[in-house]
Amino acid sequence: MIAGFGGAMQKLALLCLLTIAPFSVAQQYDIVIEGGRVMDPETGLDAVRNVGITNGKIERITQDHLSGKRVVSAAGLVAAPGFIDLHEHGQDLASQRVKAFDGVTTALEMEIGVPDVAEFLKSKEGRSLIHYGTTASHVAARARVFGAPLPEGTILPKSGDATDRAATPEQILEMQKRLRDELDAGALGIGMGIGYVPGATRLEVIDIFRVAAERKMPVYTHMRSEGRIEPGSAIASTEEVIGAAAITGASLHIVHINSTCLRDSLECLSLIEGARAHGVDVTTEAYPYIAGMTAVNSAVFNPGWREKLGIDYGNLVIPNTGEHLTKERFEELHNSGNQQWVLIYANTQEMVDKIIPNPLVMIASDGAVGHPRNAGTYSRVIAQYVREKKTLTLMEALRKMTLMPAQMLERSTATAHKKGRLQEGADADIVVFDPQTISDRSTFEKPMEPSAGIHELIVSGVLLIDQEKMVPNLYPGKGILGPGKSH
Numbered sequence: 001m002i003a004g005f006g007g008a009m010q011k012l013a014l015l016c017l018l019t020i021a022p023f024s025v026a027q028q029y030d031i032v033i034e035g036g037r038v039m040d041p042e043t044g045l046d047a048v049r050n051v052g053i054t055n056g057k058i059e060r061i062t063q064d065h066l067s068g069k070r071v072v073s074a075a076g077l078v079a080a081p082g083f084i085d086l087h088e089h090g091q092d093l094a095s096q097r098v099k100a101f102d103g104v105t106t107a108l109e110m111e112i113g114v115p116d117v118a119e120f121l122k123s124k125e126g127r128s129l130i131h132y133g134t135t136a137s138h139v140a141a142r143a144r145v146f147g148a149p150l151p152e153g154t155i156l157p158k159s160g161d162a163t164d165r166a167a168t169p170e171q172i173l174e175m176q177k178r179l180r181d182e183l184d185a186g187a188l189g190i191g192m193g194i195g196y197v198p199g200a201t202r203l204e205v206i207d208i209f210r211v212a213a214e215r216k217m218p219v220y221t222h223m224r225s226e227g228r229i230e231p232g233s234a235i236a237s238t239e240e241v242i243g244a245a246a247i248t249g250a251s252l253h254i255v256h257i258n259s260t261c262l263r264d265s266l267e268c269l270s271l272i273e274g275a276r277a278h279g280v281d282v283t284t285e286a287y288p289y290i291a292g293m294t295a296v297n298s299a300v301f302n303p304g305w306r307e308k309l310g311i312d313y314g315n316l317v318i319p320n321t322g323e324h325l326t327k328e329r330f331e332e333l334h335n336s337g338n339q340q341w342v343l344i345y346a347n348t349q350e351m352v353d354k355i356i357p358n359p360l361v362m363i364a365s366d367g368a369v370g371h372p373r374n375a376g377t378y379s380r381v382i383a384q385y386v387r388e389k390k391t392l393t394l395m396e397a398l399r400k401m402t403l404m405p406a407q408m409l410e411r412s413t414a415t416a417h418k419k420g421r422l423q424e425g426a427d428a429d430i431v432v433f434d435p436q437t438i439s440d441r442s443t444f445e446k447p448m449e450p451s452a453g454i455h456e457l458i459v460s461g462v463l464l465i466d467q468e469k470m471v472p473n474l475y476p477g478k479g480i481l482g483p484g485k486s487h
């Protein structure tokens with residue numbers, strides 16, 4: 001009886017083998033991340049797992065052994081969704097490279113937008129390390145309508161008529177038309193740098209929000225003003241855009257609450273919290289540095305900026321050279337047609353330390369060449385707030401860098417449901433890093449130093465950073481497009 005049973009078992013085993021064998025061959029994944037601490041802020045998964053990736057998708061997350069054409073050992077490392085930066089001006093390859101070494105798999109120009117969406121998307125196709133996308137630019141549309149289109153490669157206008165004068169009703173209609181065309185070209189919403197076009201009336205702002213609302217797209221905004229002087233305080237600026245969102249129904253994302261609201265940042269956050277509690281869809285973000293950076297010939301530096309910001313000429317510093325401006329040097333640069341960037345020292349470490357852990361605040365870099373936030377934002381948040389100050393858990397930090405921006409992007413495109421998650425079926429955009437050593441190395445003196453501690457970066461299922469080194473000649477970044485033009 002025992003022998004007979006054994007024979008039956010053998011047959012069964014053989015049958016199983018025959019059935020399973022072809023299946024096992026099919027389960028050879030493109031890449032397997034083995035034995036990493038897999039963290040997913042949406043499901044709360046925080047456990048050692050193996051991750052199987054095929055055709056750019058996460059196919060399997062399991063405790064079982066997985067075989068892959070390429071196996072990445074992640075023992076002792078964290079595997080998380082790739083970071084999503086909603087606010088990255090540096091769309092050049094050098095910036096994308098340092099973003100990748102900071103764990104970023106998607107970096108979008110949402111604050112201001114680009115002057116020509118179709119041209120931007122065409123220039124990036126097949127030539128991008130990480131995923132890219134943009135909003136339609138109100139500032140650029142306004143400059144065009146005023147007959148002073150932005151020079152190629154720039155996103156901010158020089159202070160002048162196009163920034164400082166009120167538009168006629170006809171000009172506002174023309175801007176609306178241009179923005180609709182830009183949304184048709186694949187923009188992910190409308191970027192409004194209101195502070196860069198102070199001539200825009202409250203009504204112009206509402207009329208632009210109306211275009212976003214009509215297309216069910218969000219508005220991203222750099223608000224009208226900073227500081228406490230009324231009229232035109234940071235509080236009034238926050239009220240203005242929350243009001244426009246409430247009036248029109250457009251979703252609203254307020255960029256860099258830290259550098260706009262400065263010492264009133266917590267008050268601004270309480271306004272956002274109140275608006276949300278009463279049904280207005282408004283979100284915000286911050287970066288972990290005390291200095292801002294922008295073009296010194298922009299309208300942000302129109303007369304009155306020292307009083308508004310509570311700073312002086314010497315608080316403006318030229319990146320790289322470290323030159324502090326004087327009144328004479330400021331006048332020269334402000335009046336110049338050449339766009340010079342300046343660092344603006346107007347915030348305190350104490351305030352930044354209060355803003356970053358706030359649960360409403362996403363992390364976004366506002367990156368551009370010249371400021372260390374371009375290369376170091378994400379590693380710095382983990383190093384400083386998770387590891388050193390312990391004011392955030394690692395999962396909370398990851399939520400601010402992955403799930404929250406993905407959810408914001410869902411207002412623009414359904415494809416974002418597959419981003420910012422480390423789950424079966426999600427896009428294989430994954431960062432593998434050492435939680436003990438991850439840290440920023442960029443400084444105001446050396447702003448393009450890549451961060452340390454990112455072991456692997458997978459973009460659309462392609463291993464872009466492999467054992468802490470970038471693999472050359474790979475361009476796995478794809479365009480993230482609005483419904484006007486979805487792939």
Ligand SMILES: [Zn+2]
Pocket residue numbers: 111222255256
């Ligand atoms: Zn800004």
